[in-house]
Amino acid sequence: MQAWRVHTPGEPREAMRLEEVPQPVPGEGEVRLKVLAANVNFPDALLARGQYQIRPPLPFTPGVEICGETEDGRRVIANPSLPYGGFAEYVTAPARALLPAPDTLDDAEAAALHIGYQTGWFGLHRRARLRSGETLLVHAAAGGVGSAAVQLGKAAGATVIGVVGGKAKARTAEELGCDLVIDRTAEDIVARVKEFTGGRGVDVVYDPVGGDAYTASAKCVAFEGRIVVVGFAGGTVPAPALNHALVKNYAILGLHWGLYATKDPAAILACHGELVRLAAEGAVRPLVSERVPLDAAADAVQRVADGTTTGRLVVVPSLDGGAR
Numbered sequence: 001m002q003a004w005r006v007h008t009p010g011e012p013r014e015a016m017r018l019e020e021v022p023q024p025v026p027g028e029g030e031v032r033l034k035v036l037a038a039n040v041n042f043p044d045a046l047l048a049r050g051q052y053q054i055r056p057p058l059p060f061t062p063g064v065e066i067c068g069e070t071e072d073g074r075r076v077i078a079n080p081s082l083p084y085g086g087f088a089e090y091v092t093a094p095a096r097a098l099l100p101a102p103d104t105l106d107d108a109e110a111a112a113l114h115i116g117y118q119t120g121w122f123g124l125h126r127r128a129r130l131r132s133g134e135t136l137l138v139h140a141a142a143g144g145v146g147s148a149a150v151q152l153g154k155a156a157g158a159t160v161i162g163v164v165g166g167k168a169k170a171r172t173a174e175e176l177g178c179d180l181v182i183d184r185t186a187e188d189i190v191a192r193v194k195e196f197t198g199g200r201g202v203d204v205v206y207d208p209v210g211g212d213a214y215t216a217s218a219k220c221v222a223f224e225g226r227i228v229v230v231g232f233a234g235g236t237v238p239a240p241a242l243n244h245a246l247v248k249n250y251a252i253l254g255l256h257w258g259l260y261a262t263k264d265p266a267a268i269l270a271c272h273g274e275l276v277r278l279a280a281e282g283a284v285r286p287l288v289s290e291r292v293p294l295d296a297a298a299d300a301v302q303r304v305a306d307g308t309t310t311g312r313l314v315v316v317p318s319l320d321g322g323a324r
């Protein structure tokens, strides 16, 4: 089968190589899946660079979530067992963690319903306890994780402010249903939030970016607000001033969604049920901006790493890419 592999960590476009390799053999408690679609996540770039919290043995195949088909013909959503990630024709995955892919979504959308939406759900509901009528600010609102949080925030009855980098992303955030969109490249985030909320600030911040985004969040979070720390796509891990959190009465909440797989797997299943229901109602729908063939996977991972994409880029092996 064909699979992209990283032999030496580096920038995705150089580090990932498309190779002919044997199909992976399922280990104890695992099944083999045919990959129908593999969604590109920012952590794939971190994996390729050797900067992710998990470092699979070299060589490895990136690709952390897929929609696949079991050998008995079921369409499922899965997190492949690294080092055999999703940018390949076949993967192995733990049998007990397979989730049914909803019929209302195609393969690419189903592949993108998992990590981003589960992270959004756990961040907004379990960690921040977002309530209807509250104001939610989402950084990188047109991105993968961000677009999911915008849809989930609207579905929960919140007023949603989306912060994005650039005009094209601003249009995407508007189409997603943001009540206010702030272009961080042209506008002052704190001033715009204060103006929009009558000086009060926002109740919940969902932050996959860190760095300057975190600094702005601390300045415009409301009394008893909650900042959910989701990621550091901007490259800088913020060092928050705890005296500031004390004087303004806000909470800083860490979120590592992957931990729930071992700490509370039943909650992941329950969340999936909610997501399938919301998808069936049309309240959420993964924003798949591009479906690309397998031979374009490295380029797709690089573009996500560069921060230039909107929504999700999904690798679909059945698409014919030709020679690239």
Ligand SMILES: NC(=O)c1ccc[n+]([C@@H]2O[C@H](COP(=O)([O-])OP(=O)(O)OC[C@H]3O[C@@H](n4cnc5c(N)ncnc54)[C@H](OP(=O)(O)O)[C@@H]3O)[C@@H](O)[C@H]2O)c1
Pocket: 040, 041, 042, 043, 115, 116, 119, 139, 140, 141, 142, 143, 144, 145, 146, 163, 164, 165, 166, 169, 208, 209, 229, 230, 231, 232, 233, 234, 235, 255, 256, 257, 258, 304, 305, 306, 307, 308, 309, 311
């Ligand atoms: N905590 C968890 O459990 C968990 C789970 C899944 C993902 N994550 C994290 O969530 C973050 C987003 O992941 P994603 O897959 O959804 O990616 P993404 O949002 O599609 O891409 C990252 C976005 O971050 C913004 N950004 C700002 N500065 C950037 C820079 N210097 N380089 C690249 N991007 C920059 C860009 O949006 P703008 O230009 O609009 O600002 C960019 O589109 C990642 O940090 C990832 O590790 C965390």
